Amino acid sequence: MRYIANTGADRRAMLAAIGLSSLEELFHDIPQEVKDRFQPLELTVRSEMEVAQVLKELVTLNSCQQSSISFLGGGVYDHYIPSVVSHITSRSEFYTAYTPYQPELSQGTLTTMFEFQTLVCELTGMEVANASIYDGASALAEGVLMAKRIVGNGRVAAAQSLFPHYRRVLDTYCWAAGIKVIEIPYTNAGTCDLTALPQDLSSLVIQTPNAFGVIEELKGVKERLKDALLIVVTNPISLGILAPPGQFRADIVIGEGQPLGIPASFGGPFLGLFATRERYLRQMPGRLTAQTVDAEGKIGYTMAIQTREQHIRRERATSNICTNSQLCALAATVYLASLGADGLHELATLNLEKAHYLAQRITALPGYRLAFEAPFFNEFAVRVPTDPQAIRARLKEERILLDDPRFLSALGAPNTLRFAVTEKRTKDELDRLVELLEAM
Amino acid sequence: MTHPTQFRYTKEHEWVDLEGNHAKVGITEHAQGELGDIVFVELPTVGTDVKKGENLATVESIKAVGDVYAPMSGTVVEVNTQLESSPETINQDPHGAGWLVILEVSDPSEADSFLDAPSYEQYLSEG
Amino acid sequence: MNTIFDHKLAKGVGGLLPALDVPEQGIEKLIPSSLRRTHAPRIPNLSEPELVRHYTHLSKVNYGIDDGFYPLGSCTMKYNPKINEDLARLPGFANAHPLADEDLVQGSLKLLYEASRYLCRIAGLVEVTLQPAAGAHGELCGMFLVKRYFEKRGEEKRKRILLPDSAHGTNPSSATIAGFSVTEIPSGKDGMINLATLEEALDDTVAAIMLTVPNTLGIFEERILEVTNMVHAAGSLCYFDGANLNAFLGRARPGDMGADIFHFNLHKTLSAPHGGGGPGSGPIAVAQSLVDFLPVPRIVKDENRYRFDWNSPHSIGCIHSFYGNFGVILKAYAYLLLLGDTGLREVSENAVLNANYLQESLKQTYPLPYERLCKHEFVLSGKGLGEGISALDIAKRLIDYGFHPPTIYFPLIVPEALMIEPTECEGKETLDRFIEAMERIAAEAKENPRLLHEAPQYTPVRRLDQTRAARQPILTYPFDER
Numbered sequence A: 001m002r003y004i005a006n007t008g009a010d011r012r013a014m015l016a017a018i019g020l021s022s023l024e025e026l027f028h029d030i031p032q033e034v035k036d037r038f039q040p041l042e043l044t045v046r047s048e049m050e051v052a053q054v055l056k057e058l059v060t061l062n063s064c065q066q067s068s069i070s071f072l073g074g075g076v077y078d079h080y081i082p083s084v085v086s087h088i089t090s091r092s093e094f095y096t097a098y099t100p101y102q103p104e105l106s107q108g109t110l111t112t113m114f115e116f117q118t119l120v121c122e123l124t125g126m127e128v129a130n131a132s133i134y135d136g137a138s139a140l141a142e143g144v145l146m147a148k149r150i151v152g153n154g155r156v157a158a159a160q161s162l163f164p165h166y167r168r169v170l171d172t173y174c175w176a177a178g179i180k181v182i183e184i185p186y187t188n189a190g191t192c193d194l195t196a197l198p199q200d201l202s203s204l205v206i207q208t209p210n211a212f213g214v215i216e217e218l219k220g221v222k223e224r225l226k227d228a229l230l231i232v233v234t235n236p237i238s239l240g241i242l243a244p245p246g247q248f249r250a251d252i253v254i255g256e257g258q259p260l261g262i263p264a265s266f267g268g269p270f271l272g273l274f275a276t277r278e279r280y281l282r283q284m285p286g287r288l289t290a291q292t293v294d295a296e297g298k299i300g301y302t303m304a305i306q307t308r309e310q311h312i313r314r315e316r317a318t319s320n321i322c323t324n325s326q327l328c329a330l331a332a333t334v335y336l337a338s339l340g341a342d343g344l345h346e347l348a349t350l351n352l353e354k355a356h357y358l359a360q361r362i363t364a365l366p367g368y369r370l371a372f373e374a375p376f377f378n379e380f381a382v383r384v385p386t387d388p389q390a391i392r393a394r395l396k397e398e399r400i401l402l403d404d405p406r407f408l409s410a411l412g413a414p415n416t417l418r419f420a421v422t423e424k425r426t427k428d429e430l431d432r433l434v435e436l437l438e439a440m
Numbered sequence B: 001m002t003h004p005t006q007f008r009y010t011k012e013h014e015w016v017d018l019e020g021n022h023a024k025v026g027i028t029e030h031a032q033g034e035l036g037d038i039v040f041v042e043l044p045t046v047g048t049d050v051k052k053g054e055n056l057a058t059v060e061s062i063k064a065v066g067d068v069y070a071p072m073s074g075t076v077v078e079v080n081t082q083l084e085s086s087p088e089t090i091n092q093d094p095h096g097a098g099w100l101v102i103l104e105v106s107d108p109s110e111a112d113s114f115l116d117a118p119s120y121e122q123y124l125s126e127g
Numbered sequence C: 001m002n003t004i005f006d007h008k009l010a011k012g013v014g015g016l017l018p019a020l021d022v023p024e025q026g027i028e029k030l031i032p033s034s035l036r037r038t039h040a041p042r043i044p045n046l047s048e049p050e051l052v053r054h055y056t057h058l059s060k061v062n063y064g065i066d067d068g069f070y071p072l073g074s075c076t077m078k079y080n081p082k083i084n085e086d087l088a089r090l091p092g093f094a095n096a097h098p099l100a101d102e103d104l105v106q107g108s109l110k111l112l113y114e115a116s117r118y119l120c121r122i123a124g125l126v127e128v129t130l131q132p133a134a135g136a137h138g139e140l141c142g143m144f145l146v147k148r149y150f151e152k153r154g155e156e157k158r159k160r161i162l163l164p165d166s167a168h169g170t171n172p173s174s175a176t177i178a179g180f181s182v183t184e185i186p187s188g189k190d191g192m193i194n195l196a197t198l199e200e201a202l203d204d205t206v207a208a209i210m211l212t213v214p215n216t217l218g219i220f221e222e223r224i225l226e227v228t229n230m231v232h233a234a235g236s237l238c239y240f241d242g243a244n245l246n247a248f249l250g251r252a253r254p255g256d257m258g259a260d261i262f263h264f265n266l267h268k269t270l271s272a273p274h275g276g277g278g279p280g281s282g283p284i285a286v287a288q289s290l291v292d293f294l295p296v297p298r299i300v301k302d303e304n305r306y307r308f309d310w311n312s313p314h315s316i317g318c319i320h321s322f323y324g325n326f327g328v329i330l331k332a333y334a335y336l337l338l339l340g341d342t343g344l345r346e347v348s349e350n351a352v353l354n355a356n357y358l359q360e361s362l363k364q365t366y367p368l369p370y371e372r373l374c375k376h377e378f379v380l381s382g383k384g385l386g387e388g389i390s391a392l393d394i395a396k397r398l399i400d401y402g403f404h405p406p407t408i409y410f411p412l413i414v415p416e417a418l419m420i421e422p423t424e425c426e427g428k429e430t431l432d433r434f435i436e437a438m439e440r441i442a443a444e445a446k447e448n449p450r451l452l453h454e455a456p457q458y459t460p461v462r463r464l465d466q467t468r469a470a471r472q473p474i475l476t477y478p479f480d481e482r
């Protein structure tokens, strides 16, 4: 087989060295009963060419993906990924390495982890960030568990305007941990309604921009929380323009790193961003890299504060996470470095301007209006005059894709369509969408 | 003898310096050596009531977490806050400046079952 | 080691993004100032050549499987076929949005469906969820299933999880996060579970046992059927940690051993690369009794159409944003197609042969605490090799000989553990070089221990000061000190 280096002669020599006469004997410790029940997959060996063919046929079943114009969003965005990102992540010194347990052989991974932690802190305005969690939703669940450990209270308040996929994962983890999730409604403007904020919470979870695309007003929220921690879920690209949650005294900031140079890839692998305050360092989940010096005084990087983690603290670890999303963190690091601060600002501005252009054109059509008045970033919700499913189906015929309005009606916003607009959407595409709506 | 004779010792490698109903508690020279470079210490808050055998403090090196159990029941009346910024004090002077907490104990006779220094060292050599 | 932040923060690189093609309104008009950022994040603006050189340099101070032997026990560092990387990048797969209508992503759905069918058959169990993003996530999902199972049966008093003391740290941690308490059971002298000890530990408060098969000593539990029968007889469930599946791929199935839940590590056994720490994929397969509790949505097939099924009233809900790490699952799927049944058998054959050959050759020089036929890995002890010599010293000296060290200090029941897993991909030639290096190191430990204590010598950095990193952790770039 092509991934195996031993020859028949090697195998015979090795068996002889072990003192066995057949390969079968290597498995004599597996009960015969078990071996007898074995059933194969009924798969023949295939050449690389044949396998490529199978996959290429499968991919043609993803009919619309190539030529369509996507306004899909809801936490996963169609941003341009510069070539440099995949060229760097394709270097096999990076992608074929394991977790950097041996720092002397892993300075590449460790240095980029350190860069990543720094970038996440710069974006979010927080003091410490870990090297990643699986995805945004599981990062949020980890954040809520962490807040419970710190505050000791078994209740969390979560904004209703959270993306549904965050909420579902949160509900599962909280059920198992015995944490009660209390839902916080939203106002007519689409922002979180804190007038009747419950007491005795371990945390409050707010997402900004939220599931309607609306930017939340974070100012003064922390001040109302007493002991409870403020957990903010955010979109990292929006932080090219928006004030970092750290500025509003957030205790934990969570994000989905997918917009940072990671393909949609049908929902994974993604990148959970997790940042917090230095005072909560010991309660943090996930891996951390620290700068230190080697035996000769040279600066180098190593994993640190591992006593929080499962391999040392076992049943009392702050999280069970081991394998995380390192290569996606590398992609995000290279992506941000390729943009620079100016590029990120420019990118966020393109998203903002194009989204507002489209929103203004759509809402100039009779019967169409913004579902919520509050400011938005690159995604917005529109109340439509006719059946939103019919509008969406019509647009789909023209290969224009929108999110299913059921997501929003489930959040209490009926007859509403959501549009996500990235730098990839051209004016022609936006105008075409408006023309089609107008013609309906 | 590396372990001071005026202290009493537990098999969990803690030392207790009992004066009246005040017990000063630390970890032994042997324990700090096993843990290696201590990098972090978590101490209870003053006023906490602890029962004998309950977790009292945590002492961490890079690769291990050492639990310090309350050798006696009582109330924490003082903690060694210096350790928060210089945990290495435990490595440098485990029986002196590296003390962890002072307990006001409810039953001084709980110390009767502890080892004296020679017995503790005997215990270590059998280990 | 330089970071990007050591480069200038200069302005004016630009040219990356298209010009704005709609009438500009200005941020000031669109976003109230109270919501806007006042300070730019400190991200340097590098030219592309500078950027590429920086990361190319960093890649050169990293070591992956493509660089050489990587016998990291428990991690199954096998070769990652290049074709899989290309296939995962096919634009139709890479750009598929998880919220797109099902009819637009039939290819992705079909791939997930078929991958889950193959995984079911490998496990010898009836249903699979692909949602877990890594092994530990699979464990957590499995523990959630166990919890829901007993909740539905009204047996909430089953709150304990049994674990052998050789278990990986994620096992006890996953169990606790799911709300269970953990009872460790000591391994017998032969490194396996002692049936009498198990009998004693089992009662009506035990929800499940978490086993690793073969265990983390690389030993197959010969009495696995007795163990799982006893657990089932006590009304508890058997969770199998599948990190070590490479040992019996193509010749035995966990379901036939009594597993109720089994997690895969696709980034170990099924060749998806580890990415320097992730992403992984940790699907779990389950027995019939747990199917109803699996996460939603499930992927189902009606005639020739694939779709999501959200209708599962007893489900634990979701544990991942979407359907799991598609890009990783795709690589495992392609690997199964490449190998076929014969290839899978050859994997376990060569993995186990390689491990036994190394074990046999090294046990003369290094203490082997549990001496018996091993599976895909084995554990030596570095204890007693020389005055003051630790497993860490041996590991570091191996680096000087050009090898990635084995896993050290795990499992916890072996002092100064050196856990060695060669995988099927290495040939005898490499193994012989490794044996030679290990023998020389053992000799050096006696004759010239400084070589070990001061190793590694030829790496871009020498041994790092971990104590300093822990006492005053510098976790972000110290901009202010620049």
Ligand SMILES: Cc1ncc(COP(=O)(O)O)c(C=O)c1O
Binding pocket: A321, A322, A323, C074, C075, C134, C135, C136, C137, C168, C170, C171, C212, C216, C241, C243, C244, C265, C280, C282
């Ligand atoms: C035996 C064992 N169980 C569980 C895990 C956890 O798997 P993952 O890192 O994919 O979360 C590992 C991996 O390190 C392992 O070796």
